[in-house]
Amino acid sequence: MEKTSPAYQAKVFSMSQDQIGTALEIQNGYAVPQLVQIEAAHAASFEEARTKVIADAKTDKARETVTEVTNKLREQIEAGKTDVAALAALAGGAEVKTSAKLTRGGSLPEYGSLAERDQEMFSMPLGKAAPPATFSGKTLVYAVKSRDDVNPEDMKKALSDLRQSILPGKKERYFSAYIDELQKKMLADGSIKVNESVMSQISSQLQ
Numbered sequence: 179m180e181k182t183s184p185a186y187q188a189k190v191f192s193m194s195q196d197q198i199g200t201a202l203e204i205q206n207g208y209a210v211p212q213l214v215q216i217e218a219a220h221a222a223s224f225e226e227a228r229t230k231v232i233a234d235a236k237t238d239k240a241r242e243t244v245t246e247v248t249n250k251l252r253e254q255i256e257a258g259k260t261d262v263a264a265l266a267a268l269a270g271g272a273e274v275k276t277s278a279k280l281t282r283g284g285s286l287p288e289y290g291s292l293a294e295r296d297q298e299m300f301s302m303p304l305g306k307a308a309p310p311a312t313f314s315g316k317t318l319v320y321a322v323k324s325r326d327d328v329n330p331e332d333m334k335k336a337l338s339d340l341r342q343s344i345l346p347g348k349k350e351r352y353f354s355a356y357i358d359e360l361q362k363k364m365l366a367d368g369s370i371k372v373n374e375s376v377m378s379q380i381s382s383q384l385q
Contacts, residue, residue, distance in 0.1 A: 186211060248310045248317055255319070260307045262321050269319075276323065289313035300325070 186202045190211050193199055199211040247269050254265060266272040277286055282300065285291040290313055292299065298308060299322060307321045364370045 244317060251310050251319055255307050255309055260305055260321065262307055262319065265307060265319055279324075279326070286313075286318075289316055289318055 183202065183204050186204055186209065189199055189202055190213060193211065193213040195213055195216050197213050199213075201208045201210050251265055251269060254268060259265060263274055266274045280286075280292065280299070282296045283291070283293045285293075292313065295308070295311060299320075302308060302322055304322055304325065307319055310317050310319050312318070361370070
């Protein structure tokens with residue numbers, strides 16, 4: 179269950195034998211749990227303990243290796259190394275890819291959202307490698323190859339479209355606030371009165 183979520187594991191341990199649960203989110207998507215066997219708690223056998231110890235040892239070793247490689251990459255970048263291919267070779271032959279152009283708040287399929295690095299990504303010098311960063315449990319070293327300047331006409335059109343899309347909502351909120359404030363004033367000076375009995379009947383009919 180290493181790749182399942184805590185919610186998935188909690189659901190499995192609350193199910194009855196042969197029960198099929200509803201879809202739950204896990205690390206790489208969604209899964210539908212089905213409990214096919216319940217094994218009573220018992221002291222681990224030698225083989226069970228051996229398997230777990232080996233798995234834990236591999237996990238710890240992998241974590242140590244990743245930390246060592248990450249630190250080595252950071253040292254090389256701080257020393258002025260900018261060749262991503264050379265850095266990938268230093269990381270044991272990590273794959274080098276060129277992504278499609280990204281906008282602010284963009285994401286990569288394997289790493290998810292890169293929004294937290296927007297400021298760095300859109301201001302760093304072209305060709306300079308950024309220090310290693312972790313996204314979705316994976317370490318990423320990247321460099322910006324090219325950057326498009328903002329087109330004033332495109333920006334003007336985008337702002338106009340945004341203004342038109344939010345204007346109706348703002349008008350509705352302002353009008354609603356105005357009506358609420360007007361009603362409060364009229365109630366306060368006795369210009370109008372609210373029949374609570376009728377309002378309760380209308381409310382119950384609408385529910």
